[in-house]
Amino acid sequence: MGEFSRPASSKQINSLRLLAVLFFAISCVFAFIATVVEDVFFLRLATEAMIFGGLALSVDLLLGITGLLPLGQALFFGFGAYAAALILKNWTVSIWLVLLACMLSSALVGLVAGLIAIRSKGVYFALISFGLAQVVSKIVFNTVELGASDGIIGVPNAQILPGLSSGQPTVFFLFALMFIALVYSLLNYLMKTPYGRQLIAIKANEHRVAFLGFNTWRFKLSAFVLAASIAGTSGALYPMLRGFVSPELMFFQVSGNAIINVIVGGTGTLIGPLYGSALLTGLRSVVGSFTPHHQLVIGVLFMIVVILFPRGIIGYLAPMLDRRCQKGQGTVQQEARGG
Amino acid sequence: MRQTILSASVIAAMLFCAGVQAQSDPIKIGVVTPLSGTYAGIGQQVKWGLDLATKEINASGGIAGRKVELIYEDEEANPAVAVQKAEKLLQVSKVDFLTGTVNSGSTLAVGQVAERNNRLASTTVSFADSITADKCSPNMFRVNARAGMQSAALAEWLAKAKPNANVYYLGPDYEMGRSTVAAFKAAAEAKGAKTAGEVFAPLDNKDYSPYFGQIRGARPNVIYTSVAGNDTVRLMTQMAEFGLNRNLQVLGASGTVTSQNLAAIGKAADGFVTGVGYSTTIDNPINKKFVADFEAAYKAQPDLYGADSYGLMYFYKAAVEKAKSTDTDKVREAMRGLQWDTPQGTKTMRAGDHQAMQDMYAVQVNDGKFVIVGKVDADAAIGPDTCTKF
Structure with a gap:
């Protein structure tokens, strides 16, 4: 099943690209309108959605591409957030240095965690990644030097360029958007390389990949490290936006929400998780203002999507869009691909 | 002629209405409190306390002639959610004042949001000393007793x-x-x-x-x-x-x-x-009335969270009426050193660290009830002012 065995999926990539362009175009239009009407709240909420979109992308790399279910991805997100908060408070406010440091250090943490977690498969991997995040979040929760249960407040704004800082809503939204576009393009590009195809092959049938003479462990570990680095760098943006970090950022709720964002958006589509993140971050904020039972509403919505669109919203829309295009363009493209 | 008089009076009436409208715009208070999850029980007391006081204040003419409107947001006792909700209240609902946070992580984070948005906030529940000590904020006031x-x-x-x-x-x-x-x-x-x-x-x-x-x-x-x-x-x-x-x-x-x-x-x-800092058996007329009204309205006894939240509304009312404005700087100035009456007796907001001073009680469980066995005066209980930020 799945994309691996079906070369025609190159078709689907086309409509996915269209949806990706649409996503970034809508984001830019939104930023323009929000700036014109001098909105602050929704711009900053959208920035938060982008940041959690980065986390969702890292989950999709593992869940949708490589076939590993990470129940503790918040560990790296939280690590990046804490690292960024400490660097911003104590050493430098340059966003570039902070992001570089967080990218490298969370990759390192990902390597250590990966060496522990990647040894196991399936549900055991999921549980070990969950356990690692729980252990680390409890340690942070009880470490006075890291602010314990209160976390760290008073994180200054990061400087992007002289005169441009993360405190300016439009500037920082565009920065986060750029960051996400970069991560998305990188992952999208990777999927077209032999490396990406190896990951997809591992998801389809890990044993067969091993029989073909490839070391699946190494591919899985590298994907895990890459995902950790993406999650950590996304997390680093959080304290720049909100000015604080707290142990809750490492809790299961964050990991769980990321997985829900991915599944609702469309597992394995890369752009789906970004749609999912934008949609659900908005919904959580809006529904919560009307009823204290918002968790219930989100839960029911999640079930509806899983039952009606098992491949997620984008996973449902993309093939439909393809069929439309096919009708229009005929078989020319298909022949071209085939040749 | 009749036409002109008529239209003139209509315009005058409209102007008058507009003037009244501006004057009687409600004062909005944002409440970011846990309405779901582990701390929902505390959030419930906070809500009851605030609601009861607001009802009384509105019935007796509001604050400086303006009605008070409470806007609730569920923060799930999670600072990341609390901050987002606080920003929404400040930037979309344009509230004048924030309160409601329960766990100290949320209180500190919301205090920072208030500071960065140049608005005032208060907690009625968090008792971590740091909030009015090493992590104090010029925009955060605490009306309840701290752990110390x-x-x-x-x-x-x-x-x-x-x-x-x-x-x-x-x-x-x-x-x-x-x-x-x-x-x-x-x-x-x-x-x-x-x-x-x-x-x-x-x-x-x-x-x-x-x-x-x-x-x-x-x-x-x-x-x-x-x-x-x-x-x-x-x-x-x-x-x-x-x-x-x-x-x-x-x-x-x-x-x-x-x-x-x-x-x-x-x-x-x-x-x-x-x-x-509170017991339902505190013997003063305000507390007796408060406990009776609270039980009549909600079929439950108030606890210290309900009492402190109730007292907060009168604190804000006193401050705004003293400042004759809801302007942040003026209200902050009015709040510093303010004395006001609560079910727990007269409280004083200490200017140096924004920590309310109040009489404290030792209570003993006797046959399933809390009985007051000792009282410590506010001055003896408060401890030194260690806030250095303002």
Whole structure:
């Protein structure tokens, strides 16, 4: 099943690209309108959605591409957030240095965690990644030097360029958007390389990949490290936006929400998780203002999507869009691909 | 001619209405509080307290002639959610004032949002000392008693009731549990109590009997504990089963025995003493009326969170009427040093660190009820001002 065995999926990539362009175009239009009407709240909420979109992308790399279910991805997100908060408070406010440091250090943490977690498969991997995040979040929760249960407040704004800082809503939204576009393009590009195809092959049938003479462990570990680095760098943006970090950022709720964002958006589509993140971050904020039972509403919505669109919203829309295009363009493209 | 007079009077009437409209725009207060999850019970008391006071204030003409409107947002006791909701209230709903946060992480984070948006905020629940000490903010006010004041009240009572106390400390093994024990230990030792020993049991501990041997071996005449919730139920019933609490005074943090777990502990809780900022039995006319109205409206007794939240509305009312404005700087100036009446007696907002000063009480469980057994004056309980930020 799945994309691996079906070369025609190159078709689907086309409509996915269209949806990706649409996503970034809508984001830019939104930023323009929000700036014109001098909105602050929704711009900053959208920035938060982008940041959690980065986390969702890292989950999709593992869940949708490589076939590993990470129940503790918040560990790296939280690590990046804490690292960024400490660097911003104590050493430098340059966003570039902070992001570089967080990218490298969370990759390192990902390597250590990966060496522990990647040894196991399936549900055991999921549980070990969950356990690692729980252990680390409890340690942070009880470490006075890291602010314990209160976390760290008073994180200054990061400087992007002289005169441009993360405190300016439009500037920082565009920065986060750029960051996400970069991560998305990188992952999208990777999927077209032999490396990406190896990951997809591992998801389809890990044993067969091993029989073909490839070391699946190494591919899985590298994907895990890459995902950790993406999650950590996304997390680093959080304290720049909100000015604080707290142990809750490492809790299961964050990991769980990321997985829900991915599944609702469309597992394995890369752009789906970004749609999912934008949609659900908005919904959580809006529904919560009307009823204290918002968790219930989100839960029911999640079930509806899983039952009606098992491949997620984008996973449902993309093939439909393809069929439309096919009708229009005929078989020319298909022949071209085939040749 | 008649036409012109008519239109002139219509215009005049419209102008008048517009003027009145601007004058009677409601004062909006944003409440970011946990309405779902573990802390929903506390959030409920906060809501009841605020609602009751707001109803009274609106019925008697509002604040400076303007009605008060409360806007609630659920923060799930999660600072990341609280911050987002606080920004929404400030930037979309344009509230004049923020309150409601329960856990100290949310309070600190929301205080920072208020500071960065140049608005004022207050907590009625969080008792972590840091909020009005090393992490104080010029935009954050605390109307409830902080942990240090609770410890001070209890230590003061202990020094009088048991002059040569030999105290054994038993806490849950996590940061809050340890810091609560450390704070009371310092306060008790300053009043002359000796320390027999200390031990920390894991959170959610099922069996406390392994610790009882150590405790008995140390021969204390007082035990202080900072466990909470169901841990207290197990600790106290097991102590009673082993006969450990015979000839022993049990003390605890304010959250150790509450109206929520008191029924489950039953008779084993009798004699337990703690230091708090509120009891329904405080004898003054405001409290009597408050308790009666609260019970009539919500069919439940107020606890300290309900009482402090109720008092907050009168604090804000007094400050705005003194400042004759809702402008941040003017209201902040008015709040500093302000005295106002609450069910807990007259409170004073200390200007140096924005911590309210109030009389503190030692209360003892007697037959399933909290009875006041000691009172410590506000000046003795408050402790030094260590805020250096403003």
